[in-house]
Amino acid sequence: MILDGLLRRETQVRSALLMVILLLLVWCAGALAHLALTVTLVRLGVRMWPAVYIEAAVAGSVGALLVSAVLALVLYRRSILQRQLRVVAELNHQVRNALEIIASSTSRIADRKTVATILEAVTRIDVTLRSLFPTAIPVKQKPMVMRVPTESNKAATPRQ
Numbered sequence: 001m002i003l004d005g006l007l008r009r010e011t012q013v014r015s016a017l018l019m020v021i022l023l024l025l026v027w028c029a030g031a032l033a034h035l036a037l038t039v040t041l042v043r044l045g046v047r048m049w050p051a052v053y054i055e056a057a058v059a060g061s062v063g064a065l066l067v068s069a070v071l072a073l074v075l076y077r078r079s080i081l082q083r084q085l086r087v088v089a090e091l092n093h094q095v096r097n098a099l100e101i102i103a104s105s106t107s108r109i110a111d112r113k114t115v116a117t118i119l120e121a122v123t124r125i126d127v128t129l130r131s132l133f134p135t136a137i138p139v140k141q142k143p144m145v146m147r148v149p150t151e152s153n154k155a156a157t158p159r160q
Helices: 002-043 048-108 112-132 151-156
Strands: none
Touching: 002 048, 048 112
């Protein structure tokens, strides 16, 4: 748990540092592009105010292209994550259904040690799923109740 928080903080610091470096690189590239455009416009003999308008239009266009590219990447990443979450939720649902069937079928097993072993394994899987995917479990769903069958409740369940 402590290691998880440490790794998360380290990743956040690394991401922030990467963002600052990226912003500095973009700023430097913009400054160099501005300088190159200014020198080119002066050499071409363009007056000051038209040059300012041209530089602003170029800077705005480049900025709009960069923002749209980043936005497209963010939307693409979001759609991939949503697809992956749907797959994980479906897998979680299927595994839980199978565990319910396994847990309920133990009433037909006569050996109590075998039943206890099966229910212990089902419980371990259930606990692992709950720790891995705590938000994937609907709030309305009740946790699985697994009981070792005794002679009294074995007699109460009809055999098929």
